[in-house]
Amino acid sequence: MSGAGPTAGAWxxxxxxxxxxxxxxxxxxxxxxxxxxxxxxxxxxxxxxxTVEGIALGRxxxxxxxxxxxxxxxxxxxxxxxxxxxxxxxPGVLPHINLAWSRNFLWDGRFEGTLDEAMxxxxxxFFVTDVERLKQPDLEAMFAAAFGTPEVTTHRAAYALAQFxxxxxxxxSPFDRYAxxxxxxxxxxxxRGLELFYSEQGECFxxxxxxxxxxxxxxxxxxxxxxxGTGRGVVTGRALDDGRWKTPTLRNVAMTAPYMHDxxxxxLEQVVDFYSxxxxxxxxxxxxxxxxxxxxxADEKADLVAFLRALTDERFLADPALAPPP
Amino acid sequence: MRTTGRTPxxxxxxxxxxxxxxxxxVGCGDDHDHGDDVDAxxxxxxxGSGAVTVAFAHRVGGDAVLMGTDTPYLxxxxxAFGVTVVRYFVSDVSLHFADGxxxxxxxxxxxxxxxxxxxxxxxxxxVPTGALASVSFVMGLPPALNTSGRFTAxxxxxxxxxxxxGGGYHYLKFEGRYLNExxxxxxxxxxxxxLDGVDYSFAVSLDASGRAVEATGTTLTLVMNLEQWxxxxxxxxxxxYFNAAQPGIMRNATAQAExxxxxxxxxxxxxx
Numbered sequence: 001m002s003g004a005g006p007t008a009g010a011w012x013x014x015x016x017x018x019x020x021x022x023x024x025x026x027x028x029x030x031x032x033x034x035x036x037x038x039x040x041x042x043x044x045x046x047x048x049x050x051t052v053e054g055i056a057l058g059r060x061x062x063x064x065x066x067x068x069x070x071x072x073x074x075x076x077x078x079x080x081x082x083x084x085x086x087x088x089x090x091p092g093v094l095p096h097i098n099l100a101w102s103r104n105f106l107w108d109g110r111f112e113g114t115l116d117e118a119m120x121x122x123x124x125x126f127f128v129t130d131v132e133r134l135k136q137p138d139l140e141a142m143f144a145a146a147f148g149t150p151e152v153t154t155h156r157a158a159y160a161l162a163q164f165x166x167x168x169x170x171x172x173s174p175f176d177r178y179a180x181x182x183x184x185x186x187x188x189x190x191x192r193g194l195e196l197f198y199s200e201q202g203e204c205f206x207x208x209x210x211x212x213x214x215x216x217x218x219x220x221x222x223x224x225x226x227x228x229g230t231g232r233g234v235v236t237g238r239a240l241d242d243g244r245w246k247t248p249t250l251r252n253v254a255m256t257a258p259y260m261h262d263x264x265x266x267x268l269e270q271v272v273d274f275y276s277x278x279x280x281x282x283x284x285x286x287x288x289x290x291x292x293x294x295x296x297x298a299d300e301k302a303d304l305v306a307f308l309r310a311l312t313d314e315r316f317l318a319d320p321a322l323a324p325p326p
Numbered sequence: 327m328r329t330t331g332r333t334p335x336x337x338x339x340x341x342x343x344x345x346x347x348x349x350x351x352v353g354c355g356d357d358h359d360h361g362d363d364v365d366a367x368x369x370x371x372x373x374g375s376g377a378v379t380v381a382f383a384h385r386v387g388g389d390a391v392l393m394g395t396d397t398p399y400l401x402x403x404x405x406a407f408g409v410t411v412v413r414y415f416v417s418d419v420s421l422h423f424a425d426g427x428x429x430x431x432x433x434x435x436x437x438x439x440x441x442x443x444x445x446x447x448x449x450x451x452x453v454p455t456g457a458l459a460s461v462s463f464v465m466g467l468p469p470a471l472n473t474s475g476r477f478t479a480x481x482x483x484x485x486x487x488x489x490x491x492g493g494g495y496h497y498l499k500f501e502g503r504y505l506n507e508x509x510x511x512x513x514x515x516x517x518x519x520x521l522d523g524v525d526y527s528f529a530v531s532l533d534a535s536g537r538a539v540e541a542t543g544t545t546l547t548l549v550m551n552l553e554q555w556x557x558x559x560x561x562x563x564x565x566x567y568f569n570a571a572q573p574g575i576m577r578n579a580t581a582q583a584e585x586x587x588x589x590x591x592x593x594x595x596x597x598x
Contacts, residue, residue, distance in 0.1 A: 040478040179489075198488040200515070200574030205488060215484050240394070283395055287410045287501040287513040295570055 028053040028146055033100075036171025037180055038211035042100050048116050048159045050166060053145040056325070058164025060142060061157055063324045067123070069130040075122075075161070081322055084252035085168065091263055095256050097249050097316075100166045102216050107245050107261040109218060110235045115165055119158035129154050170251045170316040171211065175307070179211075186310055193307025196300055204304075206288050207247045213311065218244035219286045222279035222293075223260060231261075233284075243284050254309045255317065268308050272301045375452035376541040380419065382437045382445050383549045383596055384412050391552060393439065397505050401556040403563040407514065409552060411501035412439040413485065416548070417464040417471055417527070419449060421539065424457035434471050436482045444481075446545075455541050458534040461548075465589055466497025466527030472520055487519040491576060494520050497527055498585070500555060504564045514568040516555055517576050518585045526586045532595045547596030554592040560584035 028051035033042050044050055061067055065074045078093050079085040085096035092107060105111045105118045113121075123129045134143075134152045144150035146160055175194070177185035186194065196202035209215040218232040220243035227233075227243025235241070245261045259265040265274065276296040279289050296304065316322070384391045386399045386409065397406040419431040431449045438444050466472075472494035477483040485495040500516040518526055538544070556562040562584070567575055575581035 038475075040483065195490065198490055200576055203573065209484050210486060215480065217480075217484075281511070285395060287395070287503055287515065290513055290570070290573060291511065292570075294573070 027148060031055065033166060033169070035169060036176060036211065038176075039098075039169075039171055040101055040210070040212070042166065043114075044166065045114060045116055048162060050163050051146060053142070054147070054160050054163040055167055057139075057142040057146040057157075058160035058162070059322075060139070060325050061161055062164055064139075066133050066136070066139070067129050067157070068127050069133065071133060073127070076324065081319075082255070082317055084170070084255040084317060086256045088257060092261055094246070094248055095252065096165065096168050097170045097251050098212055099168065101212055104216060104246065108232050108235050109246055114162075116159055116162040119162040119165065120155060123154045123158040123161065129157060131157075168316075168322060170313040172315045173251065173313045174310040176211075176313075178310075187306070189303050189306040190310045191307075192300075193303035193305070193310075196296075196304050197307055201294065202296070202300070202304060203288055203294060204250075207286075208250050212249055213251050214247045214249040216247065218246055219288070220244045220282060220284045221275075222282065222285050222289050222291070223264070223274070225280045225282050227282045227284055240284055243282055250308060250311050252312050252316065254312050268305045269301070272296070272304050272308075276301060374541070375454050376539055377451045377543045378421070378449040378453040378539055379543070379545045380435075380447050380449055381545055381547045381596070382447075383547050384409075384439050384552055385549055386552050388551075391439070395503050395511070397503055397511065399553065401504075401553055401564070402558070402561045403556065405504045405556075405562075405564045407502055407504035407564065409500070409502040411499050412550070412552065413437065413481075413496070413499040414465070414550075415467050415482075415485070415495065415497055417467055419461070419463040421449075421453065421458060422460040422462060422531075422534070423454075423539075424459045424535070427456075429453055434467055434482075436485070438481060441481065453539050453544075455539045457538045460531050461534045461546060461595065462529065462531040463548075464527050465530055465593070466518065467495055467520075468527050469520070469525050472525070472527070487576075492520050492522045492524075500552065504568070506569065507565050512564075512568060513573070514564050515574050515576075516585060517574065518582055519576065521576070521579055521582050524579065524582075526582045528586050528589055530589070530593050532593060534595060537595075537598055549594045549596045551592055551594060555585060555588050557588060558591060560588055562588075 031050040031052055033044065033050060035042050062075045065071050065077075067074055078087045078090040079096050080087060087093045094107065099105070099115055099118075102115065103112060111118055111121050131152050131154055134157065140150045140152060143152050143156060147156055174185040174190070178194070197204045207215050207217070207219055218241065220227060220231070224230070224243065228239070230243050231241065232244040233239060233242035248256075254268060257266055257268070259268070259271050265271045275294055277293045279291055279293040281291045285291070391409050391412070392398065393409055395408060395410060397408045399407050399409075401407055414437055415434045416437065417434045419435070421429045423429070435447055436444055474486070474489065474493040477485070477495065482495070485499070487494045487496050496517050496519045498516065498518040502514060503511040504514050506512040520526060534546070537546070556564070567578070567581055572578070575585075
């Protein structure tokens with residue numbers, strides 16, 4: 001990051017979308033996703049290209065309780081934009097941030113596949129959506145606009161949700177601006193925290209890797225001594241995966257409390273205290289984590305928390321394009 | 327007999343060609359990054375060529391490594407240790423023939439002991455046949471290939487090396503646990519990479535006399551003898567390198583140079 005020169009003009013915007021002005025009277029209008037500097041390319045499947053109308057339908061469905069058979073539950077009920085699309089009360093909710101780059105989902109990765117496939121699972125297995133409930137004039141018109149015909153299917157609903165999820169991109173935090181050359185974007189404590197984050201004394205970066213701040217892999221970080229039959233091991237059936245849980249992105253982490261797969265920590269300070277002083281041994285403990293912990297000083301802990309708070313993307317949290325539809 | 331498939335050419339030129347033409351295509355197990363304009367062996371390929379595959383093997387004390395958090399092995403300093411992670415890049419593999427010619431497979435190759443697909447990689451389907459003299463490669467990424475952003479997708483992208491340490495990618499992640507002076511398990515992370523502008527990749531040349539590229543196909547087994555990273559000329563007491571005060575070596579230029587030097591005896595060609 002220090003190698004990056006000032007690039008104010010190079011930042012392409014967090015910005016999620018540039019609407020291509022290629023609209024025609026008889027079809028959905030294509031959309032190009034603009035992604036933050038330093039992010040990997042976004043793969044958009046050929047069979048589900050992003051369109052203005054498809055994203056609009058996905059946004060509607062994300063906030064629409066008609067997605068559930070009883071008509072009483074929507075995605076947004078457990079994924080609040082102000083909390084980086086997570087929930088302070090629903091258990092074990094991972095934030096909906098940058099899922100376009102994920103190929104496994106949920107804490108134990110029990111679902112593997114593309115985002116589009118994950119949304120099919122969400123619609124058909126999690127919500128068990130009743131398409132008859134979606135066959136109402138307002139939604140039928142949106143399905144028609146998105147897919148060319150008014151046919152309402154769970155598959156189409158899922159694909160629209162995937163299109164909307166691909167717009168839920170967060171990459172405009174003070175950390176990003178600093179990394180891109182705006183050297184005043186971080187204060188002194190935040191910069192010290194950044195140094196610690198990217199050192200082996202803090203040892204955050206090997207798992208919270210790349211500009212996504214996650215490796216999308218699974219690790220046992222030493223939360224519990226008894227790990228048999230927990231975590232990724234439940235999915236794979238391999239003992240070496242016991243106690244391993246998915247690395248969550250740290251983007252907007254200050255907004256996503258509580259923390260860990262079982263919500264055991266209420267604050268970032270508690271999380272850092274854990275990594276510093278409370279790591280316990282187990283047969284699958286990651287070799288990135290020393291038994292006991294990293295033994296950080298009080299000042300180092302405070303700096304690290306300051307840096308973690310600098311991962312908050314205010315634009316993402318307030319982006320009207322991601323808010324409930326009017 | 328010289329064939330058009332292995333016309334000698336400057337290695338640097340080969341690397342530049344790979345960098346410019348193949349950026350973004352490199353990856354484990356594919357055959358996009360081999361040399362000499364070869365994409366696949368045609369059905370009517372001349373009998374003077376054959377497929378060459380590199381198999382990567384990881385051993386301790388001559389035996390296949392058993393991965394885990396236990397500490398079943400002893401290093402030269404007497405530390406009990408185990409192995410949990412073996413990931414690395416090798417680059418610019420070249421086959422040197424007994425007739426003096428050379429065939430190049432430029433570009434990086436990623437290897438992860440846990441990813442089976444990376445452990446057997448096709449160099450090319452139609453390498454010219456002939457007796458070999460040696461096999462050479464670079465352990466890690468030479469500077470021309472070690473540029474941040476080169477790899478945009480995992481697993482290679484997860485080898486990134488922090489920008490504040492110089493950027494680019496880890497050359498090696500060799501991890502496990504050892505029993506420290508207190509007899510307690512402590513993690514070691516032998517991570518190497520280019521540090522603050524100093525490159526610690528290194529060239530390896532292995533004697534391949536008695537072997538040949540055969541028309542029926544050839545597999546060259548590249549063995550990494552893991553304990554050798556800690557053996558000579560710098561015998562590592564792991565307590566000195568991995569401890570509570572200094573849990574890693576990524577910022578340790580001396581340790582990086584020592585790993586580079588120890589790497590001279592790490593690799594061998596497996597039995598034909």
